[in-house]
Amino acid sequence: MSSVVSVELRGDIALVEINNPPVNATGVAVRLGLLEAVAKAEAANAKAAIVYCAGRTFVAGGDISEFGKPPQEPHLPDVYQNIEDSSVPWVAATHGTTLGGGFELAMACDFRLAQTGTRFGLPEVNLGLVPGAGGSQRLPRLIGVEAAVELATTGQLIDAQQLFDLGGLDLVFEGDPVEAALEFVADLPTPLSGLSKRSPAPVADDFFASKRAEITKRAKGQTSPLDNLRAIEWAATLPFSQGQPKERALHLELRDSAQSKALRHAFFSERAVSKPKAMEGGAPLDITKIAVVGGGLMGAGIAFACLNAGYDVALIERDQDAANAGRERVEGLIAGGIKRGKISQDKAEKLKSSLIAADDYAACADADLAIEAVFEDLGVKQQVFQSLASHMREDAILATNTSYIDPTQIFEGITNPSRFIGLHFFSPAHIMKLLEIVQLPSTSKDVLATGFDLGKQLRKVGVLSGICDGFIGNRILSAYRRQADYLLMDGCTPKQIDDAMRGFGMPMGPYELQDLTGLQISWANRKRQAPTRAPDERYVRIGDLLCEAERFGQRSAKGWYKYVEGDRKPHEDGFVTNLIEQEAKAAGIERQLFTNQEIVDRLMAVMINEGALIVEEGIAERDLDVDLVKIHGYGFPRWRGGPMHYASEIGIDRVKAAMTDVAKQSPNSWRLAERLK
Numbered sequence: 001m002s003s004v005v006s007v008e009l010r011g012d013i014a015l016v017e018i019n020n021p022p023v024n025a026t027g028v029a030v031r032l033g034l035l036e037a038v039a040k041a042e043a044a045n046a047k048a049a050i051v052y053c054a055g056r057t058f059v060a061g062g063d064i065s066e067f068g069k070p071p072q073e074p075h076l077p078d079v080y081q082n083i084e085d086s087s088v089p090w091v092a093a094t095h096g097t098t099l100g101g102g103f104e105l106a107m108a109c110d111f112r113l114a115q116t117g118t119r120f121g122l123p124e125v126n127l128g129l130v131p132g133a134g135g136s137q138r139l140p141r142l143i144g145v146e147a148a149v150e151l152a153t154t155g156q157l158i159d160a161q162q163l164f165d166l167g168g169l170d171l172v173f174e175g176d177p178v179e180a181a182l183e184f185v186a187d188l189p190t191p192l193s194g195l196s197k198r199s200p201a202p203v204a205d206d207f208f209a210s211k212r213a214e215i216t217k218r219a220k221g222q223t224s225p226l227d228n229l230r231a232i233e234w235a236a237t238l239p240f241s242q243g244q245p246k247e248r249a250l251h252l253e254l255r256d257s258a259q260s261k262a263l264r265h266a267f268f269s270e271r272a273v274s275k276p277k278a279m280e281g282g283a284p285l286d287i288t289k290i291a292v293v294g295g296g297l298m299g300a301g302i303a304f305a306c307l308n309a310g311y312d313v314a315l316i317e318r319d320q321d322a323a324n325a326g327r328e329r330v331e332g333l334i335a336g337g338i339k340r341g342k343i344s345q346d347k348a349e350k351l352k353s354s355l356i357a358a359d360d361y362a363a364c365a366d367a368d369l370a371i372e373a374v375f376e377d378l379g380v381k382q383q384v385f386q387s388l389a390s391h392m393r394e395d396a397i398l399a400t401n402t403s404y405i406d407p408t409q410i411f412e413g414i415t416n417p418s419r420f421i422g423l424h425f426f427s428p429a430h431i432m433k434l435l436e437i438v439q440l441p442s443t444s445k446d447v448l449a450t451g452f453d454l455g456k457q458l459r460k461v462g463v464l465s466g467i468c469d470g471f472i473g474n475r476i477l478s479a480y481r482r483q484a485d486y487l488l489m490d491g492c493t494p495k496q497i498d499d500a501m502r503g504f505g506m507p508m509g510p511y512e513l514q515d516l517t518g519l520q521i522s523w524a525n526r527k528r529q530a531p532t533r534a535p536d537e538r539y540v541r542i543g544d545l546l547c548e549a550e551r552f553g554q555r556s557a558k559g560w561y562k563y564v565e566g567d568r569k570p571h572e573d574g575f576v577t578n579l580i581e582q583e584a585k586a587a588g589i590e591r592q593l594f595t596n597q598e599i600v601d602r603l604m605a606v607m608i609n610e611g612a613l614i615v616e617e618g619i620a621e622r623d624l625d626v627d628l629v630k631i632h633g634y635g636f637p638r639w640r641g642g643p644m645h646y647a648s649e650i651g652i653d654r655v656k657a658a659m660t661d662v663a664k665q666s667p668n669s670w671r672l673a674e675r676l677k
Contacts, residue, residue: 005033007040012048013185014041014088015178019054026101026133027063028072031079034105041088048188050091050181051109057096058118059105062132064264067255076101076133077248080108084194091185093177094118097157104131107138110191113171113181114160120168121157124251127267128224128260128639132251136231137243140200143168145207145236148200152228153215196240208233221505222639223259258649262641266631269624269642274452276464276621282445284453285397291316291364292371293384295326295357298401299373301429304333307351308343308430309457314364315357327357333430361391369397369454371423372410376403376524381410389414397447399423400438404470404525407440417442421451424471426633434633435460436471461632466619469529472611473629475619476643479610481522483603484510485540486666489584491591492599494560495572500596501603505637510603511560512570514543515553519560523547536668542583546576605658605676608647612673615644652676 004020004027016037018024034051041049053059062076083090083105092098092106095115103120106112114120122135130136131152140148143166151158160172170189173180192198211229219225227250234243254260289312292303303313307330315330317323334351337343343351356363364370370388374380385398392398397419400410411420422438435458437451448464455462465471470478484497498509514522523544533539546559553559554568561570584591594602611626620626627642640646647655656676663670 003033004029005037007037009044009046010182012044012046013182014044014046014049016041016049016051017054018051018059021055023057023060023097024053024055024102025061025063026059026076026105027066028074030059031074031076034079035074035082038082038086038088042086046088048089048091048185049086050093050178050185051105052093052177052181053095055096058092058094058098059100059102060097061100061102061123064127064267067260067264071252075248076104077244080104080133081196083108084110084196089188089191091181093181094120094160095177097121099123099157100131100135101133104133104135104138107135107142107195110194111170111184111189112168113173113177113184114163114169115177115180116160116172116174118160119157120160120163121155122152122228123155123157125153125224125228126155126263128222128257128263129254130224130227130231130247130251132248134196134240134244134247136228136247137235137240138195140232140235141195141198141240145200145203145232148235149211149229149232152232153211153225196244200236203236208236220507221637223257224254224263224639227254259639262639262645262649265624265641265645266627266638269628270461272622273461273463273625273628274456276625278439278464278621279445279448279452282447282449284449285368285446287368287397287450287454288312289314289367290369290371291367291388291392292373293317293364293388294373294375295322295329296373297329298425298427298429300326300329300333301427301431302371302373302401302425303330303355304351305425305430305458305460307334307354308337309459311457312354313356314367315355316361316364317357317359320359323357323359327355330355330357361387364388365391367392367396369399369450371399371401373401373425373429376405378405378409381405382412385411385414395419397421397450399451401425403474404528406467406469407438408442408467411440418444419447421447422465422467422471423451423454424465426473432633433459433461434473434629435462436465436473436629436633437462438465438467438471440467461628463625463629463632464621465625465629466617468614468617468619472614472620472626473633475614476607476610476626476630477634478525479606480603481510481514482540482669483606483662483666485542486538486662486669487594487599487602488542488580489540489587489589489591490594490665492594493572493577493580495570496594496596497599497603498570500599503596504600504604505640507635515559515561515563515570518553518555519543519547520552534668538666538669540583542576542580545579545583601654601658602662604643604646605655605662606670607643608655609659609670609673609676611644612675613671616673 006017008015090109091111092109093113098120164172215225231247290306291314293316295317303315306313315326334348372384399421407422420440424436426432426434435455452462494511498512501509551558557563562573614620623644630636659676
């Protein structure tokens with residue numbers, strides 16, 4: 001037998017165990033072992049074969065490491081067809097997560113059992129793929145076309161009870177999978193015909209057309225949701241013998257697609273990002289209580305995220321009225337969680353009881369970690385940490401949420417600098433997944449490890465950053481916006497730039513985004529940078545003039561665009577167009593036409609160039625760190641893999657050419673990364 005699949009005959013029952021840690025993926029050894037198990041069960045004339053898995057989960061997917069290599073026999077669809085066609089009834093006894101190839105294995109069996117809480121899904125769509133072993137063809141025959149479309153095109157997971165309610169399981173059990181399966185086969189029902197022999201119930205004539213329109217809008221350029229819809233349409237309109245080979249061919253074709261490569265890059269990067277070299281040898285410290293200073297939108301979001309992760313939280317504000325307002329914001333987020341079904345009433349009460357809101361730093365005396373989330377002003381932040389240091393233990397971790405300011409200045413004069421760290425959350429802090437973990441020269445490895453552990457507990461993607469203006473994400477954003485402003489002066493309109501970047505896959509263009517977040521934020525940052533800005537660097541002041549005219553974005557009903565009351569849709573504004581043209585004329589610039597592709601190429605070039613500089617300077621350890629910051633903090637399309645992966649996909653020569661054009665258009669304004677020279 002295979003080293004990862006074993007068969008034990010217990011009377012007339014064949015027990016087939018898959019033991020391929022960590023997630024029992026269906027690599028070639030598992031496939032060979034399952035074929036041997038079919039033959040062995042048939043040779044023994046077994047009454048039934050029970051397939052189950054060792055460890056914490058049933059099969060949780062295919063072996064992604066095999067992608068990019070020639071497929072090795074036996075192929076998974078053939079293995080599963082052997083199981084379905086076997087003269088011995090097969091029973092899948094599942095637990096943990098049953099995903100992708102694991103769900104396909106369960107569907108190839110005659111009966112499906114699941115431990116309470118087991119989760120099922122076809123997440124291939126999130127890797128730019130369709131299932132490759134009959135999943136899109138069997139699932140509609142098991143639970144119906146509509147439910148299958150929802151699962152396959154979103155990659156969402158459902159639990160055992162939900163799948164049972166859809167008709168996809170024969171039993172949901174408590175306790176040990178093998179014991180439950182043995183009890184089930186003791187009174188084994190007569191198996192129905194295999195799923196490949198059944199036909200799914202018909203759907204309305206316009207079902208697939210309406211779903212296609214809905215998914216196209218939702219996917220925002222990602223093609224795999226539509227590929228999965230197409231595969232399920234085959235299941236609804238073709239016999240399995242025709243639909244399954246088409247699914248397999250599409251799966252293999254998509255493995256080599258740019259989108260699948262990008263999505264797999266993001267998948268593997270998310271597993272590598274939490275293990276930076278700088279943290280080697282460090283161990284997380286115990287954290288039970290967290291102090292959050294500042295009860296505004298950011299502080300309340302951080303406090304809620306910490307409460308939701310099981311920490312006690314002390315929310316500190318400047319006076320009791322502000323503290324009460326901060327508590328109300330947090331309780332509003334808790335109420336929102338109840339409304340969306342994410343938080344039970346019992347849990348809500350527990351969260352509220354774990355929160356203290358006070359105007360006295362004494363409330364954080366026993367906290368293990370303090371996170372400052374106050375106004376972006378050096379003096380204000382320094383004062384906060386002086387107060388924290390005088391009330392907390394000398395070994396308590398002190399973290400700043402600054403977006404731009406050098407943390408070493410913020411912590412000046414505080415003892416035990418090994419405990420200093422930056423924890424840069426993104427707004428809204430309880431939703432956004434990115435957490436930039438900023439290492440100071442003095443930060444200990446244990447404190448760094450604690451930052452990453454906190455990010456994990458908060459279900460965030462922690463990315464290590466060194467110190468520079470804006471760290472990783474905002475530094476790149478600043479370069480991106482600066483080049484967008486140069487394009488404005490040289491011939492574009494805000495709408496043309498926004499449309500081009502939306503077409504690229506960004507959820508918003510740079511000017512729509514500024515209107516949403518408020519122009520005064522970047523205006524304040526530009527004023528802060530003014531004393532150190534190179535005198536010969538090109539500077540565009542249009543954004544400053546809009547702010548001076550009190551055009552701050554959506555909240556003031558006008559910014560780069562104008563807004564109608566009750567409607568957040570941006571409308572072009574002649575005031576802005578005239579201002580751009582006047583500024584260009586005053587600067588002696590002859591405006592020119594740019595295609596959308598030229599806009600994308602130039603904006604991506606500066607993003608990639610800045611990312612490369614950040615890696616060269618050691619601010620980020622790896623390109624993947626840059627990619628994940630942009631994906632999880634700034635809406636960069638995941639299906640493009642991040643700016644650095646995108647550069648490798650389109651070729652560095654194309655990036656060099658675009659960056660050369662950028663540098664020529666704005667002399668003395670760009671420093672080129674080594675790899676772009």
